[in-house]
Amino acid sequence: MSAPDSATSLRERKKIQTRTAIRRAAFELFTQQGYADTTIDQIAAAADVSPRTFYRYFGVKEAVLLSDRHIGPIVDAFAKAPADLPIIAAYRHAVAEVFGGLTPAERDETIAGERLMYEVPEARGLVYTEYVRLIGLIADALVHRPDAPSDPLERRVIAGAIVGVLISASHETPLPEESLAASLTILEGKLSVP
Known part of the structure; x- marks a missing residue:
């Protein structure tokens, strides 16, 4: 496997991991405090990412579903x-x-x-x-x-x-x-x- 393919593969795996972490954090918060009472800032903090990263992956809170x-x-x-x-x-x-x-x-x-x-x-x-x-x-x-x-x-x-x-x-x-x-x-x- 060439180096660029390895880098792309690693980058894609990181994106999948980040996306999965955000969704899992959101689901946990939705279960604990309800969908309406959960903010994007709370989801981002629970997933250990910035709100900007959340928006880059999902755009709006509903999209995490x-x-x-x-x-x-x-x-x-x-x-x-x-x-x-x-x-x-x-x-x-x-x-x-x-x-x-x-x-x-x-x-x-x-x-x-x-x-x-x-x-x-x-x-x-x-x-x-x-x-x-x-x-x-x-x-x-x-x-x-x-x-x-x-x-x-x-x-x-x-x-x-x-x-x-x-x-x-x-x-x-x-x-x-x-x-x-x-x-x-x-x-x-x-x-x-x-």
């Missing part, structure tokens, strides 16, 4: 899923691959964040924004799937259907692996009906 760490890997695994898998099966495969690779600590952090996300009304607008962003990412990734339509609107409709299933399976259910897989199987069956 969202974990977009899985979105990129799932979309990437979807684009690279075996070519013989139909579109929905490829997405189901990607979700299983990424969620299956979570450590127990990562799994606990994801569940805690998602649980709080559904409890905090201020986070709902961010959740909607993330779902819309995910539709775009999936539509873009469909370009790499051999059985995807060439029409951008058709790709966006398929991506919207996948995200609709995700919303349905995950609403107030943190990390809904089994129900999401079952829901995607239903969608796949309905899409394949002539």
Whole structure:
């Protein structure tokens, strides 16, 4: 491995560690004193970072509830899923691959964040924004799937259907692996009906 790759890898690991420390500190404070009564200054102090660092990683307090760490890997695994898998099966495969690779600590952090996300009304607008962003990412990734339509609107409709299933399976259910897989199987069956 070359030196620049090592430096980049170390830098990325440091970013992940800082982001994780901030989220863990925030979750602990939210549990102890409630979301509304927790300030960004308190979160930063508990995570041993400056408020400026908090803002660089999250921008607003509500964003600490969202974990977009899985979105990129799932979309990437979807684009690279075996070519013989139909579109929905490829997405189901990607979700299983990424969620299956979570450590127990990562799994606990994801569940805690998602649980709080559904409890905090201020986070709902961010959740909607993330779902819309995910539709775009999936539509873009469909370009790499051999059985995807060439029409951008058709790709966006398929991506919207996948995200609709995700919303349905995950609403107030943190990390809904089994129900999401079952829901995607239903969608796949309905899409394949002539």
